[in-house]
Amino acid sequence: MRILSAKQHHALDEATMRKEDISNLDLMERAATAWSKRFSQLYPNKNRRITVLAGTGNNGGDGLVVARLLRFETYTVNVICATIGTAAADNATNQRRAKDVGVPIRYLNKDDAFPVYPPGTIVIDALFGTGLSRPVEGYWAQLIEHLNEQEVTRIALDLPSGLATDEVSRGAVVRAHRTLSLGYPKLSLFAPGNTPYLGPWELVPFAVADAYVDGLPGQRFMLSDRYVAGLLKHRHGNDHKGTFGHALLVAGSFGKMGAAVICARAVLRAGAGLVTTHIPRSGYEIMQISFPEAMCSVDVHRYHFTGIEEDIAPYATVGVGPGMGTDESTEKGLFALIADCKVPMVVDADALNILATFPDRLGDLPAGSILTPHPKEFERLFGPTEDDFSRWSLQRDRAQALGLTIILKTGYTSIATPDGRLFFNSTGNPGMGTGGTGDALTGMLTGLLAQGYTPTDAACLGVYLHGLAGDLAAEVLGQESLLAEDVVSHLGSAFRKLRSTTGHA
Structure with missing residues (x-):
């Protein structure tokens, strides 16, 4: 399986939307559905409180869809939406859809008091995604460090927020207890230095334009079964x-x-x-x-x-x-x-x-x-x-x-x-x-x-x-x-x- 860079993941998303004539909202729904299904298998106890910490970009949009889908599955779920700039159009649409099915959303503005989570809460980290191009600093870095200190179970949606996809990470990074990474593998998943941030990780596949990947440059691969x-050779009756x-x-x-x-x-x-x-x-x-x-x-x-x-x-x-x-x-x-x-x-x-x-x-x-x-x-x-x-x-x-x-x-x-x-x-x-x-x-x-x-x-x-x-x-x-x-x-x-x-x- 080819290991893709952040830019290649974005290009794959674009190719999938073109090939299947679907929107970014449709692709978010598809990815978040696969992610939610795997989450439900790993955490079937619906009595636990779940908080989705969502940003204003595509990763936050995925998190909002996850919140809505988990609400359909009768989980007790709420969203803290961090207003990191103006919300992208698709993110705003998913905020409305989540509210329409009764998901409580609280908005967190810069310099607000940090949220305190009841012990035992599962926090789904959808704050920053693979498009992050610089270290997280200032208030949002402090928010991440605050989250790391809470007595909660932190589950990263795709990658822990603040973790660079293709290079060493410099700023604040969420210390996830588990990472469920969407689609193709990212190079940062394999770095020994990232172990404290990832926890056990696994890939959550969903339907994309796989044929497009074959034509992408790069020679980095994850071995699959x-x-x-x-590669296995076959043995024959007269071998010795x-x-x-x-x-x-x-x-x-x-x-x-x-x-x-x-x-x-x-x-x-x-x-x-x-x-x-x-x-x-x-x-x-x-x-x-x-x-x-x-x-x-x-x-x-x-x-x-x-x-x-x-x-x-x-x-x-x-x-x-x-x-x-x-x-x-x-x-x-x-x-x-x-x-x-x-x-x-x-x-x-x-x-x-x-x-x-x-x-x-x-x-x-x-x-x-x-x-x-x-x-x-x-x-x-x-x-x-x-x-x-x-x-x-x-x-x-x-x-x-x-x-x-x-x-x-x-x-x-x-x-x-x-x-x-x-x-x-x-x-x-x-x-x-x-x-x-x-x-x-x-x-x-x-x-x-x-x-x-x-x-x-x-x-x-x-x-x-x-x-x-x-x-x-x-x-x-x-x-x-x-x-x-x-x-x-x-x-x-x-x-x-x-x-x-x-x-x-």
Whole structure:
């Protein structure tokens, strides 16, 4: 699903009205109907008091329609209409329509006393919309901060008021407990820095001119189940372990063999036919006992990786880094491995930390390799950035310049590809913030590359499945008790659920 800018959302609205010969009022009604339906599903208790805080623009117009529709559904609802300049014509029309069905409307003028809400009230924030072009300041900023201090449940209609759509937000922003965003996704939804303002968010679709979106410029996308399911390869009756690829995994050191075990399991759980783990001698028994399906190649050093003497040409791909350590001899072994490797690699953890010390060596990685840094590792590799938006820009630039796929691991993991596309993941949960889940992702990516998936497809499929497996595990275990092993063990269920999307379970 394409991620649209504020200007593109406006252009899509205009295209929809032209194509269907409808008015802006009709489009407001359509969007607000979809939004109200989802709100009613989430908040079915009609005894709770609901206040719609509406502005004078289109977002406020949507809020006024929502108030009227919730009134029809017998909710106790009232509107506080903030007179931020003269009301737009459609907004004024919706004010009249709301009054006609008995919705109480109170007008709030600049410098009036701020409203006080009874505890437990649901406040629907429709003050400012995606058309906001500057930070909220003065009285209206104070109104937002006042709302943030109230003992109420704040639900944002489309985006929290004050939140910029396409860039970092500078002024006052409503701290929503939940955001129900209309139509296509906005870039600001994925920014870690916006988490305190959004709460859990979801998209509320409604009918628009979807064909118009295909012709819009831009290469930012949100991964969806249908898109990712379409990437899955199909297996045939005479396939065998040789068909599904042989992966080499270089991981583990003294005290960190768990990373190697988790990663190796994920390689095969992701569908690879064979995995050989190159590990230090002290880890041989651990790997053989913990994961007998893995073959072992043993380093000459007892405690850490120093190099591979065997020919690596037979391997379909190489994963390197989890738990490997950063000893000087490990550095030399890593660069020798990179020099010998002719297939895409998955580079993670300590391998990234070593490369960060020698950034000029990033260009030596085989074409199509995948890097999987978390934010601190990304900063070590490519330097600091001011905010999430500038970091995404740097991620995209580096992926293009180096010919690599760069996966930046955050709550909504982003994937930058050599052709300039930027994908954002939509699966996963905070319970996955525990040791070893990154190692599981590295193994999954390695296993997918081994099967012949392109680096871009492997990255999109691997990241999506990784998060989906975590979601399925959390449904059973809860987020607090989630372990990396649980993510790996639920990978089969994630594959099955994704295949059911295509009708080929």
